[in-house]
Structure formats: C-alpha cells, structure tokens
Amino acid sequence: MTPPRPAAPRAATGPVRSIDPVEEQKGRPRPRPGGRTTLTVGRVFGVPLHLNGSMLLLAALVTVIYAEFARHQLNLPQISGYLIGLGFVVSLLGSVLLHELGHALTARRYGIGVRGITLELLGGYTEMDRDAPTPRVDLLVSLAGPAVSAVLGAVAVAVTLALPDRTVANQLAFQLAVSNVIVALFNILPGLPLDGGRALRAAVWALTRDRHRGTEVAGWVGRIVAVGTALLVAALTAARLLAPLALPLMLLVAFTLWRGAGQSIRVARVSRRFPLIDLSRLARPVLTVPTGTPLAEAQRRRAAGAAPGAALLVADSAGRPVSLVDPAVAETVPVERRPWLAVDAVARSLADLPALPVGLDGERVMEAVQAHPDAQYVVTAGEDVVGILHIADLAQLLEPQRKMNT
Structure with a gap:
C-alpha cells in the first residue's frame, strides 16, 4: 500500500x-475501448447502436469475396454478384446485431444498464454499465448471444433446405446458416474475450467465490484458444482447405483473441487491488x-x-x-x-x-x-x-x- x-x-x-x-453513469457513456472512433446510427430497443470505422473494410472485403463466389456458383453478371454480396453483408450485420441484442436485452432483464452496441470488423460487442452481480447472471448474459446465433443458424438451415438448389435465395440462406452456426460454436469456446470465456469465468467465480480469479483463469484459457486458432488456421491453409485470401483475416481473429485475453488478465489483477x-x-x-x-x-x-x-x-x-x-x-x-x-x-x-x-x-x-x-x-x-x-x-x-x- x-x-x-x-x-x-x-x-x-x-x-x-x-x-x-452514479449520476455520471446514468448520463454519460464511457469512452469506447481503445479510443476507437465510432458513428452512432440510432437505437434498437432503446439501446444505442454504434458502427466502428473498420466496418467499412469488412463490408468491402466480404462483398467482393462473396460476389465472386456467387457469380461463379450461379453464373450471374458481375453487377448482380456485387448486389448479392452487399445483401449478404447486410444480412450478416443483422445477425451480429441480433447476437449482441441477445446479450443486451438479457442484461437489462437482470437490471444491468446497457451503454450501447458497437459493430466492428470482427463482429461486435455490448458495453454494459457494470458487471453482473452474480455468477448465474453472468452465465445467462454471456450465453444469450450464442443462443440467438444458434437459433438463427437453425432457421437459416431450414430455409436453405426448403429453397430450390443453386438459386440466389438458397445461396444466401446457406451462407447465413454457415455464418451463424460458426459464430455460435466459436463464441462458446471457453476463453475470454469470447462468450464462452465469460461462461467459464462465471463457473470459476461460483466455485471459488472470487470473480477476479475467474477472470484470470478464463483469460489464460483465452490465450490457449488464440494460439490454437492460429495453429488451426495455418494447418488449414497448408492443406488448401482455407482460401489464402481468408488467411490474414483469420490470423487477425487469433491476434485479437490473444490481445483481448491479455487485457482480461490485466483487468483481473488491477481490479483485485481496488480495495x-x-x-x-x-x-x-x-x-x-x-x-x-x-x-x-x-x-x-x-x-x-x-x-x-x-x-x-x-x-x-x-x-x-x-x-x-x-x-x-x-x-x-x-x-x-x-x-x-x-x-x-x-x-x-x-x-x-x-x-x-x-x-x-x-x-x-x-x-x-x-x-x-x-x-x-x-x-x-x-x-x-x-x-x-x-x-x-x-x-x-x-x-x-x-x-x-x-
């Protein structure tokens, strides 16, 4: 001391x-993490919605990749391929938004204020005004997002099976099904900053009655997940099962996981000294x-x-x-x-x-x-x-x- x-x-x-x-929390949002610039575009169910500038990069990248894929699969003119690619981006952002709304609305259900939802290059995040009061609430809030993605994925799978094969609607539904299922499965991996990491934190918190220890454990597991992701991406690329164009984005995902896990470990150590x-x-x-x-x-x-x-x-x-x-x-x-x-x-x-x-x-x-x-x-x-x-x-x-x- x-x-x-x-x-x-x-x-x-x-x-x-x-x-x-207390009064400041009611009327003033915290700065965006890392000082990143965001554009507020409106409110959804009363929750402020922000777009990070990196979303433009994501929209352009996914539009081009998916446009070329759709054009070759469906034998469409180039302009039609880009329109389909843009439509897929809009649908994908809608899926991410619903995933984050799952977190936000569940948090509000348990009395936790929500400062806003931010959509960015690698997905999005929900900013809350305080931590969950109990491990049970932390678990429910963390799993609400993957649950929404799983439901969306299941609906998209059903729609894909119901539509004629090799049509525009069928391809869009198929890609949405794959995207939401992957998001749901990836997010439940047990390491921070993923939703599954928050669930692991809640479990350790409940067992040890120490939230900080739960955060630190989930942060170290998150680093393991980050390294595993990078190794898996490298193996898939070497086996030519992953397109080379997707390699930089996937490595960025692994790096972001590593950095987020490190921040979680640091926050746990710092928070322990608040008293x-x-x-x-x-x-x-x-x-x-x-x-x-x-x-x-x-x-x-x-x-x-x-x-x-x-x-x-x-x-x-x-x-x-x-x-x-x-x-x-x-x-x-x-x-x-x-x-x-x-x-x-x-x-x-x-x-x-x-x-x-x-x-x-x-x-x-x-x-x-x-x-x-x-x-x-x-x-x-x-x-x-x-x-x-x-x-x-x-x-x-x-x-x-x-x-x-x-």
Whole structure:
C-alpha cells in the first residue's frame, strides 16, 4: 500500500467540478475501448447502436469475396454478384446485431444498464454499465448471444433446405446458416474475450467465490484458444482447405483473441487491488500561495515545508483557492525565468478539474476516473480541498510492477 502522507491543509474551495459516479453513469457513456472512433446510427430497443470505422473494410472485403463466389456458383453478371454480396453483408450485420441484442436485452432483464452496441470488423460487442452481480447472471448474459446465433443458424438451415438448389435465395440462406452456426460454436469456446470465456469465468467465480480469479483463469484459457486458432488456421491453409485470401483475416481473429485475453488478465489483477485505493492516503497534500507569487518563490516554500511533494494551489485576494499549478507545465519554464513568472501563468482553474470526495471507495474512484480521464483530480472533504490525486500515483498503486512515465 501507499505509505501515509502528511495531513493536507484545509481551505475553502472555489468552484470545483464535483463528480458523482452514479449520476455520471446514468448520463454519460464511457469512452469506447481503445479510443476507437465510432458513428452512432440510432437505437434498437432503446439501446444505442454504434458502427466502428473498420466496418467499412469488412463490408468491402466480404462483398467482393462473396460476389465472386456467387457469380461463379450461379453464373450471374458481375453487377448482380456485387448486389448479392452487399445483401449478404447486410444480412450478416443483422445477425451480429441480433447476437449482441441477445446479450443486451438479457442484461437489462437482470437490471444491468446497457451503454450501447458497437459493430466492428470482427463482429461486435455490448458495453454494459457494470458487471453482473452474480455468477448465474453472468452465465445467462454471456450465453444469450450464442443462443440467438444458434437459433438463427437453425432457421437459416431450414430455409436453405426448403429453397430450390443453386438459386440466389438458397445461396444466401446457406451462407447465413454457415455464418451463424460458426459464430455460435466459436463464441462458446471457453476463453475470454469470447462468450464462452465469460461462461467459464462465471463457473470459476461460483466455485471459488472470487470473480477476479475467474477472470484470470478464463483469460489464460483465452490465450490457449488464440494460439490454437492460429495453429488451426495455418494447418488449414497448408492443406488448401482455407482460401489464402481468408488467411490474414483469420490470423487477425487469433491476434485479437490473444490481445483481448491479455487485457482480461490485466483487468483481473488491477481490479483485485481496488480495495487498496484510499484517497486520504493517496492524494498529495496541498500548499496554498497567493495569486501573483513568483513560481520560484512558490517552489522554494514547498521545498522548505513539511511536505516537499505538495501540490501548489493558487488563492485569490480573498484567500480562496482558484487554480492549481500544473507541475508538467511548471517544469518547462527555464530556471532563470521562474523568479519573474507568476504561478498563475502555469496554473489550471479548479473549475476545469474533476473533484473526488475523499470518502469514495476504490471501485467508485475508478468509475469516476474512467468517466473523466485527466492527469490530476481535486480531492475534497465537503467544501475543503484536502489533496490532489495524480493519475500516475493511482496507476502505480494498481500496477506496482509496471514502469510508469511520471
């Protein structure tokens, strides 16, 4: 744990932007994972639907591949082949959307809010506002998507058998049947980030009563699945059972599985340390200096005080803190200029900084930080500023073995 820090001086605050993580969750979605750009296209059953830019690549690739396949199978003109290919892409996206709606609607059935569904290059994902409360709910939510795909696959198989052979409708139904059956079977493989991995996590969670252990176990199994997928793809390509054009896409699938499994393992390890977050200890103390104080003088006072690592607050003429010296900006000022530059020139207004109540528990601190990414946070007790939380300090606490850029 982080060692105790000296008690911070208390002073009346100016206008700071306080965070209530519960209220923030109701009105503001988290950033898309990895910062990926998405386009919101509407709502389905009240769930926001987003399209990732990679969908354009998927649509073009599948349209071309399937157009050529349909043209040769059905002896169609080129334009007809592309129209059929585009129709298949639309049907495939519809299948993926229904798969994700299976997750989303099941989650809502058990009181879990759904932030949105995103369709991307390798399928899609459903973003929820919190984890499942019990292993049983986690299991049901995770298996709802593959169940929908299995039903769609079964319906498409029945339609394929009912339609005349070697017709456009028959070929479309056949491809949809194959796609949905493969999606259902692949997704139930027991490794994160696949749905089957979430089911495995729920099972380990139920047995050990430790969600984090379940996530870590399912993450390591996910890495095994990723390696197995890559080896299988290589073997099928060598045996000429897989088209060479599909090889890069399938290897991308394996790489995505490996990366997603690694992220799951990391999340499990970090989440296990959430109870160690104590803002009263983690926040750096503050030292208040009057507006207009030279930067060199403010730094001298801090070095001479009881807490040389204290954050510098700038107070107005009435003694109210109104801004916070940005240490990164202050360090860029040449030493010879610091006696002539006021602290105000390298400070950020407290109104622009998110504030965290000192009594927040670790999980709610992380919710607030995810909703409002920033380098520094004002830690408050009532209307008093009691410290400044640096995101680097929080990251160091959660991942002590990882090298941080400070």
